Amino acid sequence: MRQFFTTRWVLGHVLALAGVAVCLLAGRWQYQRAAAGNMLSWAYTVQWPLFALFVIFLWARAVRDARGTRAPRPAPPPLRPPVSRAPATPAVSDEDDPELAQYNRMLAWLSANPDRRPSDFPG
Template sequence: MKRLWTPAWIARHVAMVVLVVGFLGLGWWQVTRAAGGNALSYGYAIEWPVFAGFVVFVWWREVRHTLRKGSPEPPATPAPPAAAGSAPPTRTPGVRRPVRVTRRPAAAGADDGDLADYNRYLSWLNANPGARPGDYPG
């Protein structure tokens, strides 16, 4: 709990309280305006408490994150030394080797006719920068 009483956290606590009280005050102000006949203020009277709830949500999430970050994890048990001639030690279950994917290029004669036509169209557009697609002669 001492982690939540550092100067930075005290500033966060104060900011949370000020924002929540301010947002709830603005919500009450909109309720009084709505009671006076301003129909648009009904929406704002709902919106300001939602903002206050969001501030509380973010503050609570950060508090939980800080408390979890500092919690000690159980120490890993060391593996017994391997005897001569025994199998190599297994990997830990959480660590995995990355998989490499190799891509083979397409065969030289396997071009699709539509793909070839589209490539010719693109090269024509590149050669004629001012032309519109409807001007293509092919």
């Protein structure tokens, strides 16, 4: 617990408390404006206290992380199933379009040789 009384942490505590106080005062000010007839201020009357709660949440999270009491999270599942690296054979014959067939052979070769460059293609 001594680490939370260093200059850096005390400054952080003070800034967090000041942030909460400013948010609550701004909420009070917006409430006074809303009560005076400004309809838009009703939304801000709710919003500023939520900002104060967010400051408290972030500061509590920073303290918890510094103490090392945060529970480890399990690794997330993969976003997509693994893709097999089987080489693809081109479906275009030389009769259709020789230039396209050459390009497809180069793509198939690059797929089979992922560490090579297009300029290394022996065709």
